[in-house]
Each structure stands twice: as C-alpha cells, then as structure tokens.
Amino acid sequence: MNILLVLIPVTLLIVLIAVGLFFWAVNHQQFDDLDSPAILPLLDEPAADPDAPKPAAPPAAGTADIDAGSTDE
Secondary structure, eight states: OTTHHHHHHHHHHHHHHHHHHHHHHHHTTTTSOSSHHHHGGGSOOOOOOTTSOOOOOOOOTTOSOGGGGOOOO
C-alpha cells in the first residue's frame, strides 16, 4: 500500500510532461501537415537534367596497387 505514495506522484509527473510535450509540438507546428510526409515516398523522382555531368565511376576491382605497402630490399 505504501507503493501508492510513490506511484501516484510519479504518474502525475509523467502526465504533466506528456501534456507539456504535446503543447510544445502544437506550438511548433508539428501537426500542421499530416498528409504530405506520407505521400513523399510514393512520388517519382524528378527527371534528371540531361546537361548535368555524370558522377565518376568507382575504380574497377583489381586495379589497386596491392604491393604498395611492401618494400623490396
């Protein structure tokens, strides 16, 4: 029964923190646009610009200097 003396204030503290976080989120416009973020992954990527330079290809496997760390004396 003594545990209620601890649990009730802890529960009230958690509820107050949750209410405070909710009002903080509302004041910072966290709930203004609920539809667009859900649709963004479904949209196609914009068309690539044909005049844009292509990224460089990574070096082919096996072209690295394997013996770079060894010394022949």
